[in-house]
Amino acid sequence: METRPGPRERLLEAARELTYTQGVHVGVDAILKHADVARRSLYQHFGGKDGLIAEVLRTADTGSRYRRAMDEAGDEPRARILAVFDELEKVTMRPSFHGCRHTAAELALTDPDHPAHSEVRAYKGDLHRLFAEELARHGHPDPRLGADQLLVLIDGTLAHAVTRPDAHPALAARATAELILDVRP
Amino acid sequence: METRPGPRERLLEAARELTYTQGVHVGVDAILKHADVARRSLYQHFGGKDGLIAEVLRTADTGSRYRRAMDEAGDEPRARILAVFDELEKVTMRPSFHGCRHTAAELALTDPDHPAHSEVRAYKGDLHRLFAEELARHGHPDPRLGADQLLVLIDGTLAHAVTRPDAHPALAARATAELILDVRP
DNA sequence: CATTAGATAGAATGGTTGGTCTACTGTCAA
DNA sequence: TTGACAGTAGACCAACCATTCTATCTAATG
Numbered sequence: 001m002e003t004r005p006g007p008r009e010r011l012l013e014a015a016r017e018l019t020y021t022q023g024v025h026v027g028v029d030a031i032l033k034h035a036d037v038a039r040r041s042l043y044q045h046f047g048g049k050d051g052l053i054a055e056v057l058r059t060a061d062t063g064s065r066y067r068r069a070m071d072e073a074g075d076e077p078r079a080r081i082l083a084v085f086d087e088l089e090k091v092t093m094r095p096s097f098h099g100c101r102h103t104a105a106e107l108a109l110t111d112p113d114h115p116a117h118s119e120v121r122a123y124k125g126d127l128h129r130l131f132a133e134e135l136a137r138h139g140h141p142d143p144r145l146g147a148d149q150l151l152v153l154i155d156g157t158l159a160h161a162v163t164r165p166d167a168h169p170a171l172a173a174r175a176t177a178e179l180i181l182d183v184r185p
Numbered sequence: 186m187e188t189r190p191g192p193r194e195r196l197l198e199a200a201r202e203l204t205y206t207q208g209v210h211v212g213v214d215a216i217l218k219h220a221d222v223a224r225r226s227l228y229q230h231f232g233g234k235d236g237l238i239a240e241v242l243r244t245a246d247t248g249s250r251y252r253r254a255m256d257e258a259g260d261e262p263r264a265r266i267l268a269v270f271d272e273l274e275k276v277t278m279r280p281s282f283h284g285c286r287h288t289a290a291e292l293a294l295t296d297p298d299h300p301a302h303s304e305v306r307a308y309k310g311d312l313h314r315l316f317a318e319e320l321a322r323h324g325h326p327d328p329r330l331g332a333d334q335l336l337v338l339i340d341g342t343l344a345h346a347v348t349r350p351d352a353h354p355a356l357a358a359r360a361t362a363e364l365i366l367d368v369r370p
Numbered sequence: 371c372a373t374t375a376g377a378t379a380g381a382a383t384g385g386t387t388g389g390t391c392t393a394c395t396g397t398c399a400a
Numbered sequence: 401t402t403g404a405c406a407g408t409a410g411a412c413c414a415a416c417c418a419t420t421c422t423a424t425c426t427a428a429t430g
Contacts, residue, residue: 007407023295025210028388038408039389049388099292103344107289110208117348124348148357151349156341159288163302163309164336172333179364192377213418223378224419234418 007041015056020101024053024108024116054115057105063126065091070134077138078181081131081150085174088154092161092170100158127151141185149180192226200241205286209238209293209301239300242290248311250276255319262323263366266316266335270362273339274355277346285343312336326370334365 005013014035018026028049032039046052066084073083091097098104102120109116131150135143153173160169190198199220203211213234217224231237251269258268276282283289287305294301316335320328338358345354 021295023293025293025387027386029386039410040391041407043389044406098295100344102348103288104292106347107284107344108208108210108293110206110283120348124345128349128352145357145360148352148354149361151352152341152345152354152358152361153337154341155344156337156339159285159292159340159344160309160337162291163287163305164313167313167333167336169333169337172330173337175330176334176337176361176365179368180361183364212416214416223376224380225421226377228419229376 007035007037008045010035010037011042011045011052012056012059015052016060019053019056019105020098024105050115053105053109054119057102057116057119057123060101060123062100062102063123063130066127066130077134081134081138081181082174082177084154085157085170085177088157088173089168089170092157092165093168097161097165099162100155103155103159124151127154138181140181141183146180146183150177153177153180192220192222193230195220195222196227196230196237197241197244200237201245204238204241204290205283209290235300238290238294239304242287242301242304242308245286245308247285247287248308248315251312251315262319266319266323266366267359267362269339270342270355270359273342273358274353277342277350277355278353282346282350284347285340288340288344309336312339323366325366326368331365331368335362338362338365 004010011031014031014037018031018034022030028039028042031052032042042049042052046055065087069083069087070080073079102123105116106120128144128147128151132143132147135146135150140146153176157169157173160167189195196216199216199222203216203219207215213224213227216237217227227234227237231240250272254268254272255265258264287308290301291305313329313332313336317328317332320331320335325331338361342354342358345352
């Protein structure tokens with residue numbers, strides 16, 4: 001017999017989808033209905049809406065998508081980094097694209113104590129490490145600054161693509177990334 | 186006698202402040218109370234909350250702040266453009282900084298028909314024109330691409346500064362902008 | 371003075387919010 | 401068989417939401 005995922009997984013999946021398409025202010029009712037799960041299960045597993053949202057951000061596979069794009073590009077750091085921007089072009093040009101879920105959550109949740117913030121910070125920290133390592137392998141004179149620059153480019157691409165997709169910000173960012181990669185000591 | 190601004194101006198000012206610190210999902214009650222204005226006046230002047238928010242974005246003086254920073258930097262396009270990033274460093278490092286109000290509104294309002302979206306698009310279009318002109322004067326080989334790159338940098342700076350202010354994204358973006366300005370045909 | 375427009379105060383509406391609570395059902399192990 | 405446990409279903413709560421409404425006040429205009 002087919003075993004559909006348990007309530008916890010169904011809740012995460014529904015929250016993943018609805019908070020992305022409708023924003024983090026989606027009602028609990030909508031999530032419950034979409035997950036086909038009892039109200040109680042949400043509070044049992046995640047303690048409340050805030051906990052669910054935080055868990056959604058923690059388990060977002062956005063970072064692994066970048067890593068996969070890198071790995072498919074081979075070994076050379078330059079190609080691996082540029083592959084991320086090629087992937088960004090694909091992502092941002094999809095009709096279903098609605099911006100970066102981390103940035104959206106960060107801006108929408110104005111309570112500084114919301115558990116989502118630390119998840120976003122952890123996510124960005126991970127990305128910074130990823131790119132700094134790659135830049136170091138590439139022989140960049142200042143990998144940490146370079147990684148900061150690349151992260152700004154990525155955040156900017158995802159933010160800008162929402163309002164001006166026709167500008168193809170991912171391509172513009174890719175061209176900028178090339179400039180960063182060509183910096184010599 | 187002292188003449189405090191009329192209800193319309195007071196509403197705009199209150200909405201400006203509260204939608205920035207609390208997000209666009211602030212309640213109408215809070216705005217009315219903060220503006221010390223009757224409920225009816227809001228619907229009389231702006232038709233509703235959506236109209237008020239759209240007008241707040243339309244009359245945001247963010248663009249003029251960039252222009253002012255440019256003008257204080259003199260005539261040379263390179264210096265004028267870099268001055269914008271110096272200004273961004275000041276803005277993003279303020280404790281009161283909570284991100285870009287346009288980006289936040291764009292991401293928070295998931296209804297594609299919300300009047301705020303066209304205001305954000307108009308705002309970004311203005312900025313693109315501003316930078317493209319400056320780059321053309323500077324002799325950049327592709328002013329429109331260059332302007333796209335600068336806009337991505339600005340959006341990225343404002344987005345990234347919310348989560349990782351210690352990275353000083355404005356300084357990283359400034360260094361990147363220099364690379365864009367140094368591109369030769 | 372009478373009229374009119376703009377503003378105020380606040381009740382009322384109908385809907386939604388996140389969260390708690392009770393009652394019931396199925397499963398599995400002791 | 402009993403008990404514990406996880407899940408379901410749905411009522412319920414107080415708070416909040418944007419909006420509409422009536423009623424009143426004020427100031428300027430005719």
